[in-house]
Amino acid sequence: MLLEGAAETVRLTALMLALGAAVGLPFGVLHVYGPRILRVAVLDPIVVFFRGIPSLVLMMIIYFGASEIGLDLSGFIASILAIGVRSGIYQSQIVRGAIQSVGSGQMLAARAIGMSKWRAIRFIVIPQALRLALPPWSNEYAGVLKESSLAYALGVTELMRQGRYIVARTFGNSLLVYTVCAAIYFVLVFLGIRLLRKVEQRFSVPGFDAAPQGRAFFGRDLESSR
Amino acid sequence: MTDLTLRLEGICKSFGSLSVLKDVDLDVNKGETKVLMGPSGTGKSTLLRCINLLDPPDTGRIWLDGREITAKGINVDEVRSSIGMVFQDFNLFTHLTALDNVRIGLVRVKGVDKKTATDMAMEELRRVDLAEKAASYPAQLSGGQQQRVSIARALALKPRLILFDEPTSALDPELTGEVLKVMSRLAEDGMTMVIASHEIDFARSAADEIVFMADGRIVEKGPPDVMFTSPQQVRTRDFFRRIGERH
Ligand SMILES: Nc1ncnc2c1ncn2[C@@H]1O[C@H](COP(=O)(O)OP(=O)(O)OP(=O)(O)O)[C@@H](O)[C@H]1O
Numbered sequence: 001m002l003l004e005g006a007a008e009t010v011r012l013t014a015l016m017l018a019l020g021a022a023v024g025l026p027f028g029v030l031h032v033y034g035p036r037i038l039r040v041a042v043l044d045p046i047v048v049f050f051r052g053i054p055s056l057v058l059m060m061i062i063y064f065g066a067s068e069i070g071l072d073l074s075g076f077i078a079s080i081l082a083i084g085v086r087s088g089i090y091q092s093q094i095v096r097g098a099i100q101s102v103g104s105g106q107m108l109a110a111r112a113i114g115m116s117k118w119r120a121i122r123f124i125v126i127p128q129a130l131r132l133a134l135p136p137w138s139n140e141y142a143g144v145l146k147e148s149s150l151a152y153a154l155g156v157t158e159l160m161r162q163g164r165y166i167v168a169r170t171f172g173n174s175l176l177v178y179t180v181c182a183a184i185y186f187v188l189v190f191l192g193i194r195l196l197r198k199v200e201q202r203f204s205v206p207g208f209d210a211a212p213q214g215r216a217f218f219g220r221d222l223e224s225s226r
Numbered sequence: 227m228t229d230l231t232l233r234l235e236g237i238c239k240s241f242g243s244l245s246v247l248k249d250v251d252l253d254v255n256k257g258e259t260k261v262l263m264g265p266s267g268t269g270k271s272t273l274l275r276c277i278n279l280l281d282p283p284d285t286g287r288i289w290l291d292g293r294e295i296t297a298k299g300i301n302v303d304e305v306r307s308s309i310g311m312v313f314q315d316f317n318l319f320t321h322l323t324a325l326d327n328v329r330i331g332l333v334r335v336k337g338v339d340k341k342t343a344t345d346m347a348m349e350e351l352r353r354v355d356l357a358e359k360a361a362s363y364p365a366q367l368s369g370g371q372q373q374r375v376s377i378a379r380a381l382a383l384k385p386r387l388i389l390f391d392e393p394t395s396a397l398d399p400e401l402t403g404e405v406l407k408v409m410s411r412l413a414e415d416g417m418t419m420v421i422a423s424h425e426i427d428f429a430r431s432a433a434d435e436i437v438f439m440a441d442g443r444i445v446e447k448g449p450p451d452v453m454f455t456s457p458q459q460v461r462t463r464d465f466f467r468r469i470g471e472r473h
């Protein structure tokens with residue numbers, strides 16, 4: 001039973017992260033390359049807004065707000081929407097930071113061979129930025145996985161709720177059951193991060209993550225040749 | 227009549243209140259190698275970036291092969307794909323192998339199919355003596371090798387003209403030779419080139435004309451032997467005497 005709950009937790013997490021990525025990537029790109037007005041008038045306020053609201057409150061607003069306007073969302077969907085969008089906003093900041101740490105010479109060189117701005121973003125900047133974004137993104141994975149336990153409050157039978165059912169039905173030892181839940185979360189986080197590290201290695205490019213060092217190296221060369 | 231590849235007329239460029247280029251005129255014939263020299267901050271890099279419209283001039287007109295590229299409605303991406311550019315710090319795409327660096331413009335800009343593009347890119351890598359490094363990433367190459375890959379990247383698009391912005395300034399002295407050798411070979415092969423460089427020996431042997439700039443203007447130009455031995459202007463003479471002493 002706990003394993004069923006764990007499976008639901010994994011599904012929740014996967015969908016939240018996927019929605020988050022679908023929101024985060026375009027928002028992150030627009031944040032850097034979009035018109036200034038869009039950033040100042042739309043994106044920045046959205047970021048501030050989502051930073052200031054607890055995910056649980058957001059879930060409640062979406063769940064009950066939807067039924068208010070006659071839209072019947074399941075707790076599952078409402079949780080995914082709330083935490084997915086929250087994560088998306090956060091992921092957009094990861095993407096933005098990653099894009100900004102790709103050297104400006106990359107864009108320059110891409111434009112110089114005749115790529116349009118959007119092609120340069122797609123083929124040169126984003127592939128590099130995503131590599132840089134993977135390590136912070138694995139933190140976000142761990143965060144969302146744990147945050148998914150909030151879906152409990154909307155009646156989703158994820159890991160925590162299954163745990164509670166077991167406690168209630170068997171008059172069991174709650175300490176033991178919740179400790180097992182904790183252990184399952186821990187293992188999921190651990191395995192996920194291991195997997196993401198594998199992905200990182202799979203896409204790693206020699207010397208790429210050492211790029212700042214590489215630049216410092218040439219900087220020194222420049223000095224010494226003067 | 228010689229074949230005019232590039233014509234600049236009255237190029238002016240300012241950054242804010244700082245006037246960097248002041249009415250620059252320059253003609254470059256097909257197959258010519260022109261070397262831009264002049265003190266730091268004179269606007270050599272700015273001029274090169276005006277030519278391929280990375281930083282379009284404020285006023286003035288530019289013709290490439292008789293077509294005005296500063297005219298309205300010109301597709302600047304298409305213009306840039308026909309003008310190669312080699313940067314001081316190489317700017318190779320760090321996530322791509324040497325081969326992919328050379329090939330990506332063919333595939334993603336020119337729409338050449340991958341197989342043909344691979345053959346063409348290998349051909350250009352051979353031209354810069356780096357065929358055996360095709361699978362290496364930039365970080366695995368020396369500065370000189372990186373710069374030669376970046377020359378191959380420019381060559382791959384069959385440009386009408388290649389601009390070089392101090393291509394050897396970021397290199398250790400022992401690595402400049404291999405890059406200059408490739409550039410000399412291009413000059414002999416009839417490539418049209420505009421090069422900002424402080425390499426006197428290279429300029430003497432490879433340039434058809436030295437263009438001396440100071441304070442955003444072309445002060446004087448002429449063949450290397452004349453410019454290096456008996457320039458007309460005091461500023462030119464002072465400048466070459468100073469960089470001569472450093473050698
Ligand atoms: N994007 C920019 N914004 C503001 N000022 C700039 C910009 N690019 C260049 N400048 C200024 O324009 C002037 C000319 O710069 P430029 O880089 O063209 O000189 P240069 O002749 O290439 O010098 P160097 O030999 O040091 O490379 C400098 O004063 C520089 O600070």
Ligand SMILES: [Mg+2]
Pocket residue numbers: 270271272391392422
């Ligand atoms: Mg310069």
